[in-house]
Amino acid sequence: MLAKLNFPRESLIVAGFWKLLFGAGIKLLVLVPALLLLGVQPDWRIVLVPLVMLAIVLLGLAVGLLLTPVGMLYGDVARALPLATQLLMYLTPVVFAMPSGGVMERLFMLNPMTSLVLTARAWATGMEATMLVPMAWVLAVTVIMLLLGWLAYRITMPVIVERMSS
Amino acid sequence: MAADQLISVEDVSKKFCRDLSTSLRYGFFDLGREMLGKPRTMELRDKEFWAVRDASFELRRGECLGMIGHNGAGKTTLLRMLNGLIKPDRGRIAIRGQVGALIALGAGFNPILTGRENIYINAAVLGLSRKAVDARIEEIIDFAGVEQFIDMPVQHYSSGMNVRLGFAIAAILIEPDILFLDEVLAVGDISFTIKCLNRVRELMRDSAVVFVSHNMPLISSFGARVLVMAHGQRLLDTDQPGVAINHYYGLARSKQQVSGAGGAEVLEARLESDTDGGVPVDGTIRQGGSTWLTARLHVDDGVQVHMNVFVDDASMAQVLGVPVREPGGAAMTLGPGEHLLRVPLGVMELNAGRYSIMISLRDAGSGELRCRHQGLTPFTVLAEQVSWSKFVRATVSERLPL
Structure with missing residues (x-):
């Protein structure tokens, strides 16, 4: 379709974005009762959680956009990405708690997702968020990366289309 | 560019690569160059060839250009560049006005959705709102001639029905200044083809049309101007379709x-x-x-x-x-x-x-x-002149008393 029709290429991104939000929304609907059931007492800050989740989605989108040109050119890259992200997940305090000290802690701290995930978790469970400053930095970089990624996507699309089968 | 001049193509060239992995490597380099804003490499790299070479033409509103040539002559590549899908490696293309393309009809169809739903989706791809489609949906269904099957998933459509619906959506909804057609008039049965031709003629009146076809009678009836291409290059650009068609046929060596x-x-x-x-x-x-x-x-x-x-x-x-x-x-x-x-x-x-x-x-x-x-x-x-007809019989007419 990309090789045959000329339509705003951004529509594909927007469609993916909504798909993700829809999925995340359903998960949130499950999460809130689950939290209450587990006896967690969230306060008003839980309403901020969707915003942080949005930031996570945007960060993913920004990284994705920057990788898209290469990924669309080389199918191998596109296939390797889900695997790589799965590995990266272990550098995020999702399943395992944040290690204290050592190389691992440094690696965790380098992961931009760490501050976002920890903040979201803190606000969802009524605890104090400790990584607001790093998160602000991450957000700023995300915005810049988004713009750059969008630009790259626009510029490189004709190059990609000409290498695709028509 | 003059006011009524809608398309201007100047020395446009495009190269492609014969080898897949080399092509991808070049693509990767090109990505980099493109992002850094550097110009494209002008020369042929290893394993590359010119798919289109130094194509030039201009087209005004109301004019029609037919492109003929053997398979792989570069017609579709040129059309894809005009349509903005790919960029030329050399040369310049200037387009003025709304572009409509009747290419790859039904390409955006989702097989599990019904014909009616796909009309809306396809229209969205063309940039039209739900409301704009609502007003004309009956016309589209009627044109496609699929009233009985419009609420059936398109995966169960016959290939002819698919293309008919695709053509109907594009042909009814677009009112372009510039129209591109790539071998799409040969779809469907004879009655649908006639319908298509009539619709395209209507669209032609106030647009500039570029079309590719292997149907020579169609070329001669549509093409005010004909471009004969071979191996990416322009062999002939003439406003006499007969001359062009003969030239094209002359390229094919007849065998006993x-x-x-x-x-x-x-x-x-x-x-x-x-x-x-x-x-x-x-x-x-x-x-x-x-x-x-x-x-x-x-x-x-x-x-x-x-x-x-x-x-x-x-x-x-x-x-x-x-x-x-x-x-x-x-x-x-x-x-x-x-x-x-x-x-x-x-x-x-x-x-x-x-x-x-x-x-x-x-x-x-x-x-x-x-x-x-x-x-x-x-x-x-x-003959002194090439006619549009198969036979030429010049006669002297008798004058009858009025």
């Missing part, structure tokens, strides 16, 4: 072809004409001259055949049939042995172009095809 059950054969065939002092001019005959075919045939023992001569045009379609008769009117029967015949083909009223002779020998009894010899003595009919 013999078929049939055997038992009779054509040994030799040659043409002569009374023009140019009665000398048989090899290869060319002047329009309006009388022409004869001299044929030497051999018929096996126990076989009797009837002879038919045909004049084929460059697309190997028969334009003139000449059954060979006895003076009384019965078919001439040729018995065993060798025969030398001089068959009058009459006045050469054929349109200027390339032709060849076909001789068919059928069994006088069973009617079985003994021998059919195609592509004999290829010849060119010369």
